[in-house]
Amino acid sequence: MGECLPWPTCDKVARIMSVGSRLSTWHPVARAADLRPGDNIAAGFAQGQELALWRSADGAVQAWENRCPHRSVRFTLGQVVENRLACVYHGWQYAAGSGECLHIPAHPGMPPPRNVCAKVFSVAEAAGMVWVSLEEAAPAAPPRDDAVPAKWSFCRTFTARAEAAVVREALAARGFTADGSSSAVRGALDGIDTVALVLDARLRLAFIHLWTDAAPGSDAMKALHIAARVLRSGIEASQPAS
Amino acid sequence: MPFITDDANMLDDWLVAGPAAALDNTSEAAPRTARLLGEVLCLWRDAAGAPQCRLGTQPLAVQARHGYLWVCPSGQPARPLFDFPEYGQPGRRIIDCGGIGVAVSGLRVIENFLDMAHFPFVHGGILGQMPHTEVAAYQVQVDSVTGEIWATDCRFWQPRASAAHGSGSEVIYKYRVMQPLTAMLYKSSSRAGELDAIGLFLQPLDDEHVIAHTLLACYDDTSTDAELIAFQHAIFGQDKPILENHAFKRMPLEGRAETPTRGDTSSVTYRRWLRERGMRFGVRQAA
Numbered sequence: 001m002g003e004c005l006p007w008p009t010c011d012k013v014a015r016i017m018s019v020g021s022r023l024s025t026w027h028p029v030a031r032a033a034d035l036r037p038g039d040n041i042a043a044g045f046a047q048g049q050e051l052a053l054w055r056s057a058d059g060a061v062q063a064w065e066n067r068c069p070h071r072s073v074r075f076t077l078g079q080v081v082e083n084r085l086a087c088v089y090h091g092w093q094y095a096a097g098s099g100e101c102l103h104i105p106a107h108p109g110m111p112p113p114r115n116v117c118a119k120v121f122s123v124a125e126a127a128g129m130v131w132v133s134l135e136e137a138a139p140a141a142p143p144r145d146d147a148v149p150a151k152w153s154f155c156r157t158f159t160a161r162a163e164a165a166v167v168r169e170a171l172a173a174r175g176f177t178a179d180g181s182s183s184a185v186r187g188a189l190d191g192i193d194t195v196a197l198v199l200d201a202r203l204r205l206a207f208i209h210l211w212t213d214a215a216p217g218s219d220a221m222k223a224l225h226i227a228a229r230v231l232r233s234g235i236e237a238s239q240p241a242s
Numbered sequence: 243m244p245f246i247t248d249d250a251n252m253l254d255d256w257l258v259a260g261p262a263a264a265l266d267n268t269s270e271a272a273p274r275t276a277r278l279l280g281e282v283l284c285l286w287r288d289a290a291g292a293p294q295c296r297l298g299t300q301p302l303a304v305q306a307r308h309g310y311l312w313v314c315p316s317g318q319p320a321r322p323l324f325d326f327p328e329y330g331q332p333g334r335r336i337i338d339c340g341g342i343g344v345a346v347s348g349l350r351v352i353e354n355f356l357d358m359a360h361f362p363f364v365h366g367g368i369l370g371q372m373p374h375t376e377v378a379a380y381q382v383q384v385d386s387v388t389g390e391i392w393a394t395d396c397r398f399w400q401p402r403a404s405a406a407h408g409s410g411s412e413v414i415y416k417y418r419v420m421q422p423l424t425a426m427l428y429k430s431s432s433r434a435g436e437l438d439a440i441g442l443f444l445q446p447l448d449d450e451h452v453i454a455h456t457l458l459a460c461y462d463d464t465s466t467d468a469e470l471i472a473f474q475h476a477i478f479g480q481d482k483p484i485l486e487n488h489a490f491k492r493m494p495l496e497g498r499a500e501t502p503t504r505g506d507t508s509s510v511t512y513r514r515w516l517r518e519r520g521m522r523f524g525v526r527q528a529a
Contacts, residue, residue: 050489067489069501071353074487089484091363091375105375106359106505116501 026124026131026143028183028197028209029053031154035061035130041085043076045201046132051121052076053130056083056096063132064099065119068092075118085118094118127184128154129197129209147184148195148211155194155210155224160235164198164206170235171196189227192220204239244297245315246280246448249523251422254320256305256312258424258443258455259283261338265293265311277447278313285311309338309457310443324390324420328439328459337467339456339474341445346485347524348423348444348452349493349516354481355425355442356417356508358398364480367401371410374399377505384515391419391515393508419512422521423452433461440474449524450491454478492526499526 029044030053038057043066045051050066052075060083066074068087077088084093084102092112093103099118104110122138124131131143160167168178168185176187176196186195197209210228214220245253259276268274268286273296276283284296285304295304295313303314308326328334344351354360359377361370380396396415416428416437423444428437438460445453456474465473494500495517502510516525 070503072489072494072500073484074489077484077487089363090359104503105362106377107503108376110504113501113503116503 025133025135025139026183027134027199028129028143028147029063029132029199029207030130031157031209032061032125032128032130033154038080038082041076041078041080043074044130044132045205045207046134047200048202049121049134050074051132052078052085054080054085056080058083058096060096061123061125061130062096063121063123063130064094065121067119069101069116069118092116128152128211147197149213152195152211152213153216153221155212155214155221156228157207157209158228158232159201160206160208160232161204162206162235162239163204164200166239167196167198167206167208167235170231170238171198174231189231190223192224192227194224244281245278247523249521250316250320251519251521252279252446252523253316254314254318255421256314256319256323258445259285259295259304259311259313260341260445260453261455262293262306262309262311263338265306270294276311276445277453279315279446280448283313285313308441309336310455321389324388324424326426326439326441326459331459333433333461334439334459335462335467335470337458337460337470339458339471341453341455342475342478342482343447343451343453344482344485345451345491346488347450347492347526348446349512349521349524350485350488350491351444351452351454352419352423352425352442353493353509353512354485355427356393356419356512357506358396358415359505360484361398361400364484365477368477369400369402370398371401379504380507382507382511384511388420391417391508391511393417393511417508419515422516422519422523431461432463436461438462446523490526492524494526494528495521497528499529 027046029046030042035053035055037055037059041052041054044053052064052066054062066076068075070092071089073089075085078086083096086093091105092101095102099120101112101116104112122133124142126143126145127147133139171185176185178185184195184197193213195211199207201207212224214224259278264274265287270286273284273286276285281297286294288294293304293306293311295302303317305312307323308329312323362372362375378397380393382393384391394416397412400413401410413430418426425442427440431438441457443455458470495513
């Protein structure tokens with residue numbers, strides 16, 4: 001959809017995407033609790049698509065192409081106004097849900113043209129995460145709610161300069177297993193029970209969201225943070241220099 | 243051609259390469275360098291006081307005018323450098339506000355310069371203020387003799403229009419685009435019946451990077467140079483993060499990638515003007 005982030009052609013995508021992510025077209029882009037109703041706008045990435053992630057005042061989560069249709073300025077610089085997103089540049093306001101432009105402040109008396117519309121992606125919440133589909137039609141099945149066990153805590157999101165498939169291989173080598181129907185893999189890092197949600201954010205850049213049964217602030221949680229850094233160093237050290 | 247573009251709109255025109263004063267105390271043996279279209283030029287003033295320019299061993303056409311150095315990469319300028327009559331007018335203060343790097347196509351920077359609708363959002367409390375957001379109709383024409391774009395009868399409500407303006411008022415603007423990467427604006431000054439002139443001259447480093455030089459030719463009997471420069475820097479400092487956050491750093495001239503509205507007459511005319519001259523430098527190719 002016209003984004004300028006580097007991303008290979010379809011053949012190449014098919015080759016590098018793992019089995020797990022091909023089965024599911026939902027991409028875990030952010031922790032659900034990090035989007036507050038009527039408040040912040042977070043940047044998200046999935047397969048080279050740059051996203052503006054936010055929640056309308058009524059709590060509905062939104063995933064939009066991170067680009068105002070007027071002059072292509074990133075929506076993430078804007079602000080949430082009730083159930084609308086306002087662009088930072090000229091204050092154009094777009095409706096949650098449809099992405100339709102509702103207000104052009106330069107012409108307060110004129111209804112905005114109907115064809116001015118933000119690009120909106122299908123989005124869902126499950127297992128404490130926000131999931132985005134980049135397909136025209138949303139997948140028939142919602143993202144699985146059991147990708148992360150109930151009551152587990154979020155550790156952190158970290159990046160690795162590698163393809164998601166390489167990250168999954170590195171986790172598999174440490175005993176992590178996939179259940180085959182979600183992008184989650186489960187295992188232990190430094191002896192701490194962990195679920196890792198891995199996605200290709202953009203070309204050769206994976207995002208890894210870590211959840212754990214360790215309690216927030218516990219020694220085990222601190223140890224998991226360190227284990228994540230060690231994991232990333234190992235993965236990136238195995239990559240050819242680019 | 244050694245330069246990174248073969249667009250005649252760049253090669254056969256006069257491009258700014260920094261302030262003329264930068265050649266003080268230079269010589270062929272100790273020149274000043276300037277980046278232009280992917281190359282590094284050597285510039286100096288010869289014994290007779292004339293500016294000289296070289297790329298490697300090749301001499302390039304250069305002139306010092308309006309306080310700046312102008313280089314024609316091909317040596318075959320399609321037209322003379324634009325006139326700037328206000329530059330020499332008695333009573334005007336001439337202030338070079340310095341060059342600021344911007345990581346975006348220069349075409350985006352000029353379009354932003356021509357735009358009033360962003361004032362209440364990007365320059366709130368200075369060049370605009372809620373709820374005064376409306377852009378009234380204005381006139382845009384292309385001068386049949388010079389080929390320059392003129393936007394006239396522009397007016398906008400401003401709480402503090404310049405360093406010399408203390409309180410809010412409706413301010414009159416005129417805009418002028420001389421070249422793809424140079425423009426002027428004229429606005430109400432502290433002297434009745436006179437307009438301040440502000441020049442924006444972009445030095446193109448490549449398709450997605452410019453150095454923006456701002457020049458004031460204004461009437462102001464009270465502000466210091468530092469205050470006038472600080473005001474321009476404050477404004478530019480608000481525009482820069484917006485300009486550097488276009489998802490497409492190059493500007494699309496065709497297709498439906500971006501949607502203008504009624505008050506974007508200047509932008510629509512500028513893009514059409516660029517399209518008609520076959521502009522490719524700094525332009526996003528249609529998908």
